[in-house]
Amino acid sequence: MEKLLIIDDDSGVQKQLKWSFSDYDVILASDRESAIAAVRRYEPKVITLDLGLPPDEANASEGLAALQEILAIAPHTKVIVITGNDDRTNALKAIAAGAYDFYQKPVEPEVINVIVSRAFSVAAIEEENRKMRAVAGSDMGVIGNSASIDRMRMMIKRIAPTSITALLLGESGTGKEVTANAVHLASDRKKKPFIAINCASIPETLLESELFGFEKGAFTGAHKTTKGKIECAEGGTLFLDEIGDMPYNLQAKLLRFLQEKCIERLGGRQEIPVDVRVICATNQNLEQMVQEKSFREDLFYRVSEITLNIPPLRDREEDVLILAQYFLQQYAAEYKRNVKGFSEDGLSALKNHKWPGNIRELQNKVKSSVIMSTGTQVTAMDLGFFDHEDQGYELSLNLRAVREQAETLAIQKAYALSTGNMSKTAELLGITRPTLYSLVEKYQLTIN
Structure with missing residues (x-):
């Protein structure tokens, strides 16, 4: 049962409220000292507080002081202040000080029950949101607390220090680029560039020059020598998203780069050594594409030295x-x-x-x-x-x-x-x- 703390110096009101709240584990306190002790011991999520507490029953000074002390100890507690019929000013002071709600005497069990029930609901929602916020800041940018994500984080930590080529498999929208970046951030290359390129979003005629760069005069419009994405990722990580959409004739050149760790720019004759870690991703079935001869078998085995399956959100x-x-x-x-x-x-x-x-x-x-x-x-x-x-x-x-x-x-x-x-x-x-x-x-x- 949820714990509800009732702070009131009137024993009659205490009994009335305790009887009204039969669905809760009711704790009673009659002054500020016993109330603070109860807050520390029982950690109630909701409290009803009569502002007229001894030794200043006629005023609200002791009740407001108790409210301030309670919220200092347990800032997320929902405190419902109970005031006299004509004491709206102090009720508003209590709300300004952090009270959840106020209720004016005389006590009506049906009304106060609704207010308390709503306070417990709000407290539960806020607690769940706080838990989610606490977990959301997970390391490496991979957010989540499920068993499948914990396993994936473990795999990321194991492969990150190596230079092994990883293939990320998963449905569209599962976070393949985030996962690739997590591998990069967990590696000793994290201070070097992370370069991502989507093979499906670049026209086939431009993808080769985008990846490998080109020399001046290599084609019409090539007015100056330009580095490709592979060279720009020197010392860091190159992420090739949607590798399954790479043109078949370009796959051979990519395979040579992966094996030899060197490239040739378009229109060039000089081999340029590069130190780049490669991570690939796709939502397609590459094994089936190999059987259909739309993806090179040797490239498939080269990019899938290790495979990470990213689970769908469901x-x-x-x-x-x-x-x-x-x-x-x-x-x-x-x-x-x-x-x-x-x-x-x-x-x-x-x-x-x-x-x-x-x-x-x-x-x-x-x-x-x-x-x-x-x-x-x-x-x-x-x-x-x-x-x-x-x-x-x-x-x-x-x-x-x-x-x-x-x-x-x-x-x-x-x-x-x-x-x-x-x-x-x-x-x-x-x-x-x-x-x-x-x-x-x-x-x-x-x-x-």
Whole structure:
């Protein structure tokens, strides 16, 4: 049972509250000294505090002093102050000092129960968010606490000190470049360059010169000798992403570089020695491509001296929440938003989604949710999960309210789907940008 500390010098009120809170493990204290002792011993998450404590029952000085001391010892504790009927000034002082909420006498069990229950819920959510923040700062930039990620971190630490060529396999969006950079950072090459190149994003005619460089006059437009990515990575690490998309005729030249550790620029005749650690990645089945003769067998064995399989996000258990909290902190700071964590339905939606787009999809959803959120906690709706069962959406019978709800929901959904691009949002909604901005202003939506 959750521990609830009740601080009140009136034994009658103590009994009434203890009877009201039968679902909790109630601890009683009647003055500041016994209250502080109870806080240290039991570490309650929620406390009710009567500001009129002895020896100054008529005023709030002793209660406010107790509040200050409690929060100094346990700053995350939710303290609900209880004041007299006409003592609103001291109640506001307590809130300013860090109290969670206040309640004015006389005590009504139903009302105080709701306030206490809500305080426990908020305390639980904040505790989970703090745990996620603590784990999020994992070493080497590989964020997570699941067994599969722990195994991968162990492999990274083992291969990093060597010069072995590694092949990273994983679905799109699983963080292959982050993993490659982690190998680089854990190696003795970390002070040298980490150069990444996507073999699928560069036209076949340009990829060779991009990798190996070219001499002046090698082709039309080659006005000066230019180093390629391999030379630029001297002493460091070269990451070849989407190696499966490398043109077949260029694979032989890459194989020679990997075997001989030297290159020739386009239009050149001089062999240039290079000291570069190579890491490759793909989301394709290279073994099948070898059988289909679209990927060289000798190159496959050369780039896969050791293979790391990066697990998809759906198989990483609690890492979804850890990564979500990490991205939330990052974008809250970037966009200057007062967003602290996720609501209960937000956490539930994050856990239940299958994440076909993996970490990239999660990152985009959290980014748009930080922009969309109007409170300190991100909800399922902010994340773009508009059909989540826990969102508690109720349709009003007032036609004006119905229209406002529907239009607000449509704008938020389109904004989330377009990852914050207003032109795409307007296009999805079938309206012009000025009309979209007019609706945003009308409904006071928080959109950048």
